[in-house]
Amino acid sequence: MSLYTVNRWPDSPECALHPLCLSPSPLLLSSGHLSTFYSSIQQAAPEASSPDNMMRVFYGIMFDAGSTGTRIHIYKFIQKDPVELPVLVNEMYHAVKPGLSAYKDNPEEGGNTIRQLLKIAKKTVPEENWRMTPVVLKATAGLRLLPEDKANALLKEVREVFDESPFFIPNNSVSIMNGKNEGVLAWVTVNFLTGHLYSNTKRTVGILDLGGGSTQITFLPKSKKTIQLAPSSYIARFNLFNETYQLYTHSYLGNGLFAARLATLGALGADGLDWKVFTSSCLPKKFRENVTFGGTTYKVSGIPDGYAGYKLCYYEVMKVIKGIVHQPYEVKGSSIFYAFSYYFDRAVDSGLIDGSRGGAVEVRDFKKRAKEVCNKMTKYRAISPYLCMDMTYITCLLKEGFGFKDSTVLQVTKKVNNVETSWALGATFDFFRNLDIH
Template sequence: MANLLLTLSLWLLAGSHFVRATYYRHHRYIPHFYRYREHTANTDNLLPDVSNPVPEVTQSGGSTNQEIPEVFHPAPESVHPMPEVFHHVPEVVHPAPESYLPPQVHHPAAPVPPFSSRVFYGIMFDAGSTGTRIHIYKFIQKDPGKTLPVLDSEMYHAIKPGLSEYKYNPEEGGNTIRQLLKIAKKTVPEEEWKRTPVVLRATAGLRLLTEEQAEGILKEVREVFEESPFYVPINSVSIMNGINEGVLAWVTVNFLTGHLYSNTRRTVGILDLGGGSTQITFLPKSKKTIETAPSSYTARFSLFNNTYELYTHSYLKNGLIAARLATLGALGADGLDWKVFTSPCLPKKYRAEVTFGGNTYKVSGIPDGYAGYKLCYYEVQRVIKGIFHQPYEVKGTNVFYAFSHYFDRANETGLIMCNKMTKYRPISPFLCMDMTYITCLLKEGFGFKDSTVLHLAKKVNNVETSWALGATFDFFRNFNIH
């Protein structure tokens, strides 16, 4: 299943189609309109051969873009020498303000032996709100110093819960990183450890914590990295901002689908639905999209001898898990020890405790009330209304790839509808709420038509669809995001 794409028509998720069935196990009920097909890309995951450096992009005077600080900063060689394989390229992600992430103290490192192998590795940790994922990429350098490397393979593993759940116990959070590093040690040959960079970027889960709580976790992760046998670059552990999260996910998907180095400039947009935040990013075809967008909703960067101006935005607290709690009225509420948060989106007899961001919430259906799609949709609308900007072009012909929880929910359910919720034992009591939220998010939030077709993908060419690969690319090629 991981290598397959699903095609989803939004009208099949909307309106009366939610009124009929409920909570069937997906292996018993598979709707006919989900079309499973192999993805065919225009490339074999090969980076193009580009020998000349990419010129730095500057803002023109009439641009509507708000200038964003450059995300890449070279590491002083005297502090922590960069392995020769990476050609002294700066890191991917802009560090948080100094008041939030104080400068790290790095011990002098022994000089790294000259690069001699054609095969090398990169390790990227994606520390999300619902889990931590490790991506171990294997590259082949055909002509060191002259061409970009070839992506050979990816080893991927995930562990739950996310680091934000350890805000009161950072040491335990550090132990989850140690577990994943054991996988890295088994995957990367021992002779390559000292030249293989290990990097962690945290997303919405840690952005939702207080500065003190987040820094406590990051400090613990830094110490775990320093204990490891891998190469630890400057600023190896930090929180990624939402703009980079969207842009780098766009880079990953368009690289894997073969669009980044096509002269036609036909690219695909991305929709990423995490646990704490959601991102939309695409390359506009019309100037009107950029002109009508808020200045902070655009990003400009140069990559593979092309300059791109993207529409991109990240909505914090609108990821799937955060949206559940917002729908229940629980997100940010007090009195969690005694309050029970109810919703018609849940089965009437359902009652449980839910943990998110280190907090525990008591949630329940409405025993003597109503439950179903219409009431649920009304509650979800209140979470989305007035928050989302609707890009000019989403009602057009742009192709979008949707992944993370978009794929997971569709793959698990096929189709979930919210009537007669008490008749069947649920495989997940939140499926009705989740699918209702996704429908409302796409229609009322982003403004997609009911007939819009989205391509759902967990992997493309056997590589995970996430920002992690795009972030890793910067160790070999610097592109400046403004």
């Protein structure tokens, strides 16, 4: 019997402190099935069953196949005693570049990147736990942007690689995740790690996730007006810790950082790529290179005889955001938002925050630093010739897109409690507990 042929934990106050104790669903471990759970562990790890050592250890492996890279998250859970509930102990994280979508014409090579990461999983997870450790891959905007046949060929290759592995391969272990789930599960991750999901205050934090191909905003509205004024597709409902949550969430495909660069340049979806050169006043005047995104190569350049700088760049970037990004009713208020992924990377690159810790940044700080970077492009070119464009885009997205005030404080971070801020942990909970997001 598989470890995951299970029912549910009993309802209890302490249940809310543990990741495997989310809302009732058909995928949960129950006290009635603990004997089965322990027998499966004992079969795999006899030494763990001795009376002197009651601690049970189990793992979950989640692959995040993004547009600019593939990341593996290996989560370790422990159960110290049969009467206690499992807790999240730590995470092993590793990433490879480029993303799977770069192998759209060579799926076998894309599969090799997954094999490479599975080797790390085999070193991290003890051999006696392999056959009951689930491996799941969810692809995001990189594969969403590909033609269906290309995306399916890559997913088929990954399934074959998974089938070769010694780990537990659940049904539907390889899939493309929709953007709404991406935002909701990132919100679950951050609010779990910050302790908001099991407090009685009903206070939660919002999330801003900026990937390569898409960007997400998700928060729990305080005002009914936010829900009433939002498009119906921007509201997601699910049960968690015996609470029903109604979130504002949306994923903007094509508005991730790398896709937005190409859209700003007028290159995304353009023809004549063999001979066209796409220019922008957001780039250093003498800059010129070939850029590959999603397996397609573009010729990109600054404007040698033209002007460059923040104002012109802001005007160009606005075209990518104006009329596309919805402004939620209450983001001008005092809600706390955690911003991560490329928000974090570019804040570090531009010197706004320390890369080892992250930090609190006002929206106006992004604007101020964007102006500095754009008006001194030669100084920052060594860090990245795209830093002006990227910082301007982030400023424009936050202010003109989502409608944040200059004074809004964002917690810009990469990790919370030493765990990556991404949807991957939320997706692992979802696998164990099936949040049933609508």
